[in-house]
Amino acid sequence: MRKAGRGRIVNIGSMGGKLTLPGYGAYHATKYAVEALSDELRFELKGFGIDVVLIEPGMIRTAFGEVAASKVEAVKTDSPYAFYNREVVRLSQEAYVKGPFAMLSGGPDAVAKVIARALRAQRPRARYTVTPSATVLLTLRRWLSDAMWDSFLRMNFPAPGNKSA
Numbered sequence: 001m002r003k004a005g006r007g008r009i010v011n012i013g014s015m016g017g018k019l020t021l022p023g024y025g026a027y028h029a030t031k032y033a034v035e036a037l038s039d040e041l042r043f044e045l046k047g048f049g050i051d052v053v054l055i056e057p058g059m060i061r062t063a064f065g066e067v068a069a070s071k072v073e074a075v076k077t078d079s080p081y082a083f084y085n086r087e088v089v090r091l092s093q094e095a096y097v098k099g100p101f102a103m104l105s106g107g108p109d110a111v112a113k114v115i116a117r118a119l120r121a122q123r124p125r126a127r128y129t130v131t132p133s134a135t136v137l138l139t140l141r142r143w144l145s146d147a148m149w150d151s152f153l154r155m156n157f158p159a160p161g162n163k164s165a
Contacts, residue, residue: 001048001050006050007048008052008118008124009050009053010055011034011053011054012115013035013038013054013056014027014031014057015133015134015138016028016031017031017034017035017054018035018141019137019141021153022088022153022157023084023085023089038126042126052126053124053125053126055111055114056128056130056134056138057129057131058131058132058133058136059104059106059131059134060107060108060131061106081160084158084159087157088157091156091157101133104131104132104136106133110131111130
């Protein structure tokens with residue numbers, strides 16, 4: 001691409017690169033890394049005529065909930081995180097299948113369409129969000145202070161150490 005003096009790199013991140021939801025710290029850490037790498041590459045490569053675009057999907061209807069559930073099953077039931085993990089999985093599965101956030105999700109085809117748009121764009125944007133859930137949650141995160149975001153999360157997710165069943 002440098003030799004040709006032009007090109008385009010499209011990275012697939014997530015809304016999870018800008019906000020963190022309970023129970024998915026490792027997932028979010030990888031998405032924050034994709035976010036940082038994309039920002040740095042965009043700066044480094046622009047002078048060579050290479051565009052770097054980041055696609056930030058929100059909730060996509062896939063088997064993500066089932067995969068998350070299978071990982072949590074490995075956690076010991078006497079762990080201080082047992083109830084928390086079960087609830088996070090339950091809430092995640094509901095979010096991807098039913099409930100208010102499921103209506104804000106999209107299918108994998110929505111991501112493919114945005115990738116195609118980013119590739120065809122004369123002047124691509126640095127970031128493209130996909131699905132209404134990404135738009136809603138990223139906007140909410142931008143508007144709320146850290147303390148307010150934490151309160152929002154506490155209203156919607158259990159906290160570790162909660163022994164309720």
